[in-house]
Amino acid sequence: MNSKEAVERYHFAERSKSELMIASNMVTMVSDFKGSEKTGAKKMLLSLIESFRSELDIAHRITSVSDFQIASDHLGGAVSLIETEEFEKALLEISKAMSAAITPAQESWQYLSEHEFL
Numbered sequence: 868m869n870s871k872e873a874v875e876r877y878h879f880a881e882r883s884k885s886e887l888m889i890a891s892n893m894v895t896m897v898s899d900f901k902g903s904e905k906t907g908a909k910k911m912l913l914s915l916i917e918s919f920r921s922e923l924d925i926a927h928r929i930t931s932v933s934d935f936q937i938a939s940d941h942l943g944g945a946v947s948l949i950e951t952e953e954f955e956k957a958l959l960e961i962s963k964a965m966s967a968a969i970t971p972a973q974e975s976w977q978y979l980s981e982h983e984f985l
């Protein structure tokens with residue numbers, strides 16, 4: 868890894884972490900809604916999560932870091948679970964996605980620190 872790659876990976880990982888935290892919070896909120904509120908909120912949530920998933924796919928294409936693809940796959944699982952209103956299981960998939968997505972940040976942070984960029 869060089870400094871440019873480390874910065875790219877760190878950037879994508881930190882951005883993904885923030886997006887996944889938002890997704891997790893929104894899943895919790897949507898699970899408490901009732902009736903047509905839940906139906907509408909679920910549609911918006913699914914759209915938002917698909918946007919976050921696209922960002923992870925872009926991160927994977929640009930960096931070739933497989934952790935971003937793994938995170939995207941877990942979000943795909945979360946989408947399926949949200950569609951069937953299995954919100955607790957969806958939260959678990961999102962947390963797995965977050966674990967995968969932050970791994971590149973840890974590795975990049977170490978590289979940048981060792982090379983005195985931080």
